[in-house]
Amino acid sequence: MTDLPPTDLPERFDHAMAAVLHEPPRALGIAVSGGGDSLALLHLCSLWAARRGCTLHVATVDHGLRPEAAQECALVARYAATLGAKHDVLRWSWDGAGNLQDAARRARQDLLGAWAKARGIAHIALGHTRDDQAETLLMRLKRGSGVDGLAGMAPARVQHGLTWLRPLLPFQRLELRAYLTALGWEWAEDASNDDASFERVRTRQAIATLGLDVDRLAETAAHMAAAKQVLDRAAQQAAHDLVREDHGDLLIDRAGLFGLAQDTRERLAAAALCWVGNTPYRPRLSALRAALATPRATLHGCLLVQERGQLRITREWKAVSDLRAPAPGPWDGRWQLDGPAQPRLETRALGADGLAQTDRSKWLLPRDSLLASPAIWRGQALIAAPLAGLTTQYRAKCRALPPEWPASPLAH
Known part of the structure; x- marks a missing residue:
C-alpha cells in the first residue's frame, strides 16, 4: 500500500465513516470515476478498510460518452490493483432520450445497485464532497425547493436494500487533490466539468464568481437537514x-x-x-x-x-398495465408472487378483463385497487389473482413499510 502522506485526512475520514456506519461491513463497494474526489475516496477507504478487515470492491461506470473513458477506467483499475481491491467496469449506452445528466445519474445508480447486489455488497461509498453539497443547495434554491431539497445530500441513505454513503461531504475538493498530490497519484480531469451547458458547472462557476463560501453554504444545508429531521x-x-x-x-x-x-x-x-x-x-x-x-x-x-x-x-392501473415479469417472483418493486413454477407464467396487472373472471364476494380490495393488483397469467389465460380471491396455489405479498417511514425520500 502507498505510504500515508502527512495529513489528518485519514483520521477525519475515520470520523466521517463512523458517523454514517454503526459498524464496519464485511464488504464495501466504492464508485470511482477516476476523478480526484473518487480516487481520494478510494485511498481513504483502503486505509479505513485495512484496519477493520473490510473487503473493498471498486466499480467504474463507463457512460460511453467520451473517448477518454477507457483510459480513466484503466487508471482506476491500476490504483485499485495496488491497493488489492477488486475492480469492475460497468458500461452504459445512452438512448438519446431525456436529459443526459439525469439519465446518466439514474443509469449510474441502477448499474451500481445491480453490481453490488450481485456481489453481496450492502454498502456503496460515493465521492460527493462539500463543494458538491454547496452546489446542490444553490441548484435547489434556484428551483424553489423547500426544506427537504435545501437539506442537500444526505451522508447516508437506504434505498432498495442498499446503503449509499457519502463520507466525503466534510471535505473540500482542494484538500482531496492536495492529498492525492502528496501520495503521488494522478487523476483524470473530465472536460465536461468545464462545460457551461450543464447546470452544475454554471452553479460552480457562480460560486467562484460571487465569492461565496462553500463551508457556509454546506452549513446552511446542514441546518436545513436538522429542520427536516424535526x-x-x-x-x-x-x-x-x-x-x-x-x-x-x-x-x-x-x-x-x-x-x-x-x-x-x-x-x-x-x-x-x-x-x-x-x-x-x-x-x-x-x-x-x-x-x-x-x-x-x-x-x-x-x-x-x-x-x-x-x-x-x-x-393506478395505467401505470402498471404494460408491466410484465416472470412468475412466480417480484413485480412492480413491492410485490412478491410465490407458488409453484410452471411453464410460460408471467405476472401482470389483473385489469378489467381479469377482474371479470373473479368472484366479487372474495375480493380483498375495492375494484380500483384490484385492477392494478398482481395476477398470474399464461398468455391470455388467468391463472391466479390472489387479491381478488382467485387462487389455490399462489400468494401475493407486499413488502412492508420500512421502520423509518415516512422519512422523506428526497434526502438523496
Missing part, C-alpha cells in the same frame, strides 16, 4: 396514528390528515404516494395540493380516492 418525526408520528396498510394500499384517516399542520399533511401524503408508486422522488407540491383537494385524482402512478372518512392511495 418535520420527518412529526410525519412519522402522524403515520403511526393515522395510516394503515391494506393489501398494498395505504389508508389514511381523512379527518386526522386534514387536521395536521400543512407541512406534515403534505409530507405524509407524498411519502404514501412514493411508497405505493415505488419511486424515491416526491410529486410536485402544486400537483400534490391539487390532488388532495379533490375526491378522486391520479398522481405519481397512484390513484387517490377520498370516501367514507378515509383517503385510500392505491396503484
